[in-house]
Each structure stands twice: as structure tokens, then as C-alpha cells.
Amino acid sequence: MRTLISAAGLAELLVAGPAPRILDVRWKLGGPPGRAEFRRGHLPGAVYVDLDTELAGHGEPADGRHPLPALADLQAAARGWGLDDGDTVVVYDDLGNMSAARAWWLLRNAGVRDVRLLDGGLAAWRAEGLPVVAGEEPVPAGSVTLAPGSLPTLDADAAAALAEDGVLLDARAAERYRGDTEPIDPRAGHIPGAINAPTGGNLDANGRFLSAAALRARFEALGVRARSAPGDGFDVGVYCGSGVTAAHEAVALTVAGFTPALYPGSWSQWANLPDRPVATGAEPGAGTGASRPSHARRH
Structure with a gap:
């Protein structure tokens, strides 16, 4: 199945x-929710999806800021968006698909086969002179049935092991x-052994994904290699602050021809686990051991 659509x-x-x-x-970190922007103008037939309430669960700090939603909750939300089994789904946002990729990953992981990102998002649609509509219309309920586990995921232990023995990419900004x-999170730094690959490097100046060849070259330069055999599981792991933009990196890796595994808890979980070591600086580095949490504000 194709990942992107123009x-x-x-x-x-x-x-x-x-x-x-x-x-x-x-959606933007720290809000406000995007529904007001949606009502001011959206693609014809589009349904608004709230990332914080529909694409994430809610738990303790040690679960991370955006843990995966329970399957039953995601299925109820998807039916509320009007999804039926066999539907083609197109997702978009106005931020280079940094938030829309979360919906792409969740639906693909839940067994929806044909999910595509609108390459370039709302800006690309407008650049083509295509219409947008205002307001919000009721949506007939769908009947989609979701099932978990179509895509590989990592927990904290698996992320730590992969950073040591494979390739684990950190999709956050370099600083x-x-x-x-x-x-945002209570400790600063990265998972020891993780390699920095900011999500902004996946896009061109127009907010569209780089070509598959360019993305493959980018990730190969960071040490990503294809599995030796199709049954080996996955090629590379990826995390970010709370598992949202890591999905964007997963999209880019998929376009490049790799199979990524997502660490949903990401740094927001790792930083709240006091026994987990932290590395700092521009290199992957070794862990400095547990450190005292700061009083950073959680969103």
C-alpha cells in the first residue's frame, strides 16, 4: 500500500x-486544540480528529505524555469518524504532517491497510488551488473493527537494548x-546510544517528504540497514518526546523502504523512570546514570 498521496x-x-x-x-504541543482552525477551513468531507483525546491514552507520568490509546477507545473514535472496514483513509494537518502521522501509525497498527498521508498537508492542497470548506457537519457512524499489533513497537527495555546493539533514532530537535x-520532560538528554535524526530533516522546503531515495540515503548515513531476511522483525527503532513525531520518522523510514519499530513511551516515559540512565551531548554517548528530575511542566 502507498504511504503518501499528493x-x-x-x-x-x-x-x-x-x-x-x-x-x-x-494539533500543536501545548494547544490550543485544532478544532477552531478546522471549522475555519478544511478539506471537503474531512472529519476533525483530536490528538490529545482520541489518539492518546492518559496515565501516570511513567507511561509517557501520549501513551497509546486502548484499542476499544481507538475503535470507538474511529467509528465516530465514520470509518468502515475496507475504507481508504487520508490524514493531514497543517504542520508538515507531524501530528497527522500519529493517526497514520495508529490506524496502520490497528489493521487498517490503506492509510495515506496527504503529502505537504493543508498547504499543498491550497497551493493547488483546491477548495476548502468551513463549519462542521455530523458524520454517520462507521462500523470498522480494529485489531492490535500490525506494526512493531518497543518498550523501554527493548529501546535500551536496540540503542546498544542496533540503531535507535531520536527524532527530537538537536538541542x-x-x-x-x-x-517539557523532567530530565534532559537522550537514551544512551541513540542517534539524533530530527524529523525536520525528512521534509523539503515546502513541507513535503523528500524522495524515497533521498530519505534512504539520509537514514543509511545514520547507520540504518535493511534486515537480512524478511522475517527478522524490523530494521530500526525510533522515539521522540512523547511518541507523536516519532510516528513522522516512522513514515519517512517506511517511504525509504525500511521497517521501523516505534517506542511509544519515548523520552517522556524514559525521563520519568529514575533508574534509566541519560546521555547528553551531540554524540550517542554512554549513560551518566540516574539523575534527579527537574520541575519541568508536563503538557
Whole structure:
């Protein structure tokens, strides 16, 4: 199945049919929610999806800031978006697909086969002169049935092992990876052995994904290699602050032809586990041992 769809390709699909279910996943860390922006203008037929309430669970700090939602909750939300079994789903946002990728990953992981990101998001749609509509219309309930576990995931132990014995990518900005600053989570730095690969490097100046060849070259330069055999599981692990933009890195790795494993708890979980070591600086580094949590504000 294809991972990306262009604005022109989506417009053609809407005319030729069958029409896909379109999900608008506008969200920014710290808010406000994107529903107001959605109501001001969205793709025709799109349904608004709230990342914080529909694409994440809620638990203790040691679960991370955006733990995966319970399958029953995700299925109820997906039915509320009007999804039925066999639907093609297109997701987008207005932030380079940094938040829409979370919906892509969750739905793919839950067994929805044909989920695509609108390459370039809302900006690409508008750049083609295609229409947007205002307001919000009721959506007939769908009947989709979801099942967990279609994509590989990592817990903290597996992430630590992969950072030591394989390749674990940290998708956060370089200053957070280095530990120069940490505005959200209680400790600064990165998982020892993880390699920094900020998500911004996946996109061109127009907010579209780089070509598959360019993405493959990027990740190969960071040490990512394909599995020796199809049954080996996955090629590379990825995490970020709370598991949201790590899904964007997973998209880029998928486009590049690799099979990524996502660490959903990501740094927000790791930093709240006091026995987990932390590395700082520009290199993958060795752990410095447990450190005292700061009083950073949680979102």
C-alpha cells in the first residue's frame, strides 16, 4: 500500500471514487486544540480528529505524555469518524504532517491497510488551488473493527537494548537530544546510544517528504540497514518526546523502504523512570546514570 498521496492525486480520487475518509489532525504541543482552525477551513468531507483525546491514552507520568490509546477507545473514535472496514483513509494537518502521522501509525497498527498521508498537508492542497470548506457537519457512524499489533513497537527495555546493539533514532530537535534544554520532560538528554535524526530533516522546503531515495540515503548515513531476511522483525527503532513525531520518522523510514519499530513511551516515559540512565551531548554517548528530575511542566 502507498504511504503518501499528493494533493492532485487526492483530488482525482475524490472525483473518481470511491471517496476516502479524510481525517484532519491539526494539533500543536501545548494547544490550543485544532478544532477552531478546522471549522475555519478544511478539506471537503474531512472529519476533525483530536490528538490529545482520541489518539492518546492518559496515565501516570511513567507511561509517557501520549501513551497509546486502548484499542476499544481507538475503535470507538474511529467509528465516530465514520470509518468502515475496507475504507481508504487520508490524514493531514497543517504542520508538515507531524501530528497527522500519529493517526497514520495508529490506524496502520490497528489493521487498517490503506492509510495515506496527504503529502505537504493543508498547504499543498491550497497551493493547488483546491477548495476548502468551513463549519462542521455530523458524520454517520462507521462500523470498522480494529485489531492490535500490525506494526512493531518497543518498550523501554527493548529501546535500551536496540540503542546498544542496533540503531535507535531520536527524532527530537538537536538541542533537546543534546540536553541543552528540556522545556517539557523532567530530565534532559537522550537514551544512551541513540542517534539524533530530527524529523525536520525528512521534509523539503515546502513541507513535503523528500524522495524515497533521498530519505534512504539520509537514514543509511545514520547507520540504518535493511534486515537480512524478511522475517527478522524490523530494521530500526525510533522515539521522540512523547511518541507523536516519532510516528513522522516512522513514515519517512517506511517511504525509504525500511521497517521501523516505534517506542511509544519515548523520552517522556524514559525521563520519568529514575533508574534509566541519560546521555547528553551531540554524540550517542554512554549513560551518566540516574539523575534527579527537574520541575519541568508536563503538557
